Amino acid sequence: MIDLPQVAYGERRSRLVGKLLLLVSTIVLAGCGCSKSEQQRTTSSRSGSVPKSAESDVTSRESLKRSTVDPSLEKLAEPTPSELEDRVGELLSEARYAEAEKLNRSLLLLSPDSPxxxxxxxxxxxxxxETDEAISYLRAIPPNxxxxxLPALGQLADWLQEVGRLEEAEATYVEMIRRFGDLAPxxxxxxxxxxxxxxxxxATRHVEALIRLGDVTEKELLSMTTLSVPYHDGEPGALMSGSADDFNGETLTLKELARAKRxxxxxxxxxxxxxIKKLRMAFPDSASVAAFEGRVYEARQSNEDLxxxxxxxxxxxxxxAEYWTAIGQWSLRLKRSAAAIRAFGEAVQIDPxxxxxxxxxxxxLAMEGELEAAExxxxRKESLDEAWQMAMNVGLNRETRRGDLKRLVEPTRKARPKLGGSLLANDLGI
Incomplete structure (x- = not known):
């Protein structure tokens, strides 16, 4: 016999279980609020295929993974300071000065003392x-x-010449010889x-140094035959063109002394x-300018100016030497022969x-009755005339050129006795 209460309880339990099953199936079908595409991904993953949206997620995860890589590994791809310096040089060679300056300034911030x-x-x-600024950068490089x-001082001297700062250029070259010895260049x-x-x-003192070093040119040797006239191995027209009125206090340099002598x-x-008057006003402390000024006044026989x-x-x-020559000629013109002899003696000691x-x-000497000494x-003067003429003629006639060079050795040796004839002959290639 069936117990009715128990049957009723069983039926209620069955209905309750049914409702629960229905609810669970609904939730499953709804995906717990997930989209249909997500259900498709789940299904697809089970089947082994990967949808495009999934590939995007993978890419994102890979990017994130790469962003967490050890930074030291990333630095392997960064340019070294040496490579950056090379890049500045490349930009400079291409005349891309703004870019080169920007990069170089950033490097200088890290290494301000880098030569x-x-x-x-x-x-x-x-x-x-901007040559003045360029010069200031070179001066910041320690000379030692x-x-x-050495290259910084050499470039500095060249650029100082370029802007007409000749005294500073000369001092820089002298410093290079003092620091680094006898360098032919x-x-x-x-x-x-x-x-x-x-x-x-x-200038001849440095040509003599070139002779000692065995690195002298033919033109440099020939230039030593007469030192009282201007010499310019480069652009002779630059010395001969124009007049004194072409220059003013702003553009005048000591190079115009060579023009005045010409x-x-x-x-x-x-x-x-x-x-020479303009040069004297511009360079009142220049002994070479003042000496030549006296020679000009004596040539004009202007006692007042002298x-x-x-x-x-x-x-x-x-x-x-030109100071003593001017004094000697002035004294001779005033019939002061003894004073003239002393002055000329000083002149030829400096410039033989x-x-x-x-x-x-x-x-x-003849005025003093010293006829043998005068002779x-x-x-000596005639030997110098001969040397000067041969120097002028060398190269004009190729057939006699070598003979002229041989003949030139003796008068040149007499003019510069401390050099020695054999040394001059060797340098002339004879």
Whole structure:
């Protein structure tokens, strides 16, 4: 016999279980609020295929993974400081100065004392036409730096010449010789610089150094035959064109002294005097300028100008051969032969190639009755005349050129006895 209460309880339980099953199936079909696409991904994953949206998720996860890679590994791809310096050099060679400067400045912030970066900064500034700034960068490089000191000083001297700061350029070249010894390129640059200013005697000291070093050119040797005339191995037209009126206090440099001497030997005394007066005003402390000024006044036989000149001479004037030649000629013209002989003697001690000084000394000796001494001095002057003429003719006739060079050795040796004839012959290739 069935217990009715129990049956009723069982039926209620069955209905309750049915409702629960219905609810669960509904939730499953609804995906617990998930989209149909997610259900498809689940199904697809079971079947082994990956939908496009899933690929995007994978890519995102890979990017995130890469972002957490050890930073030290990433640094392997960054350029080194050396590579960045090379890049600055490349930009510089392409005249892309703004880009080169920007990159180089950022590197200088990290290494403000780097000679390489300072040199690059100087080149950039020079490329932009900012030479004064370029010079300041080069001055920041220690001269005693084992690698950068010498090239920095050399470039500094060249750029100082470029902007007309000749005294600073000369001092820089002298410092290079003092620090690094007898360097032929530096002696040659000094010779060119001094010759360009008409300072022939001083230039010859550096040509003599080139002879000792065995690195001298034929033109440099021939330039030693007469030091009292201007010499310019480069652009001769630059010395001959224009007049004294072409220059003012803003553009005048000591190189115009060579121009003034050129005018003088061409007997253009008016132009020479105009230019030397401007030079004296611009460079009152220059002994070489003051010495040549006296020679111009004596050529004009202007006693008034000579008296004024002699009362306002700079220091070291007595080291200038042209000063003594001017004094000697002035004294000779005033019939003061003894004083003239002493002055000419000082002149040829400084410049043993001054033919005018020897000629006038012979005249003064003759006035004193020293005829034999006068004759010896005239012979010396004639030897110098011969050397000068041969130097002018060398290369004009190729058939006699070698013979002219051989004949030139002896008078040149007499003019510069301390060099020795054999040494000169070796340098001439004979």
């Amino acid at each position: 390489t970066l300072l040199f690059l900064a100087a080149r950039i500034a020079h490329g932009k036409g 730096h084992p690698e950068a000191g 530096v002696h040659r640059r000094l010779a060119v610089l001094l010759n360009s200013q008409g300072r022939r005697v001083e 005018l003088f030997v061409q007997d253009e005394l008016v132009e020479a005097e105009k230019l 008296w004024k000149w002699s009362a306002s001479l700079p220091q070291d004037i007595e080291k200038e 190639t001054d033919r005018v000084a020897y000629l006038r000394m012979a005249e003064a 010896r001095v005239l012979q």
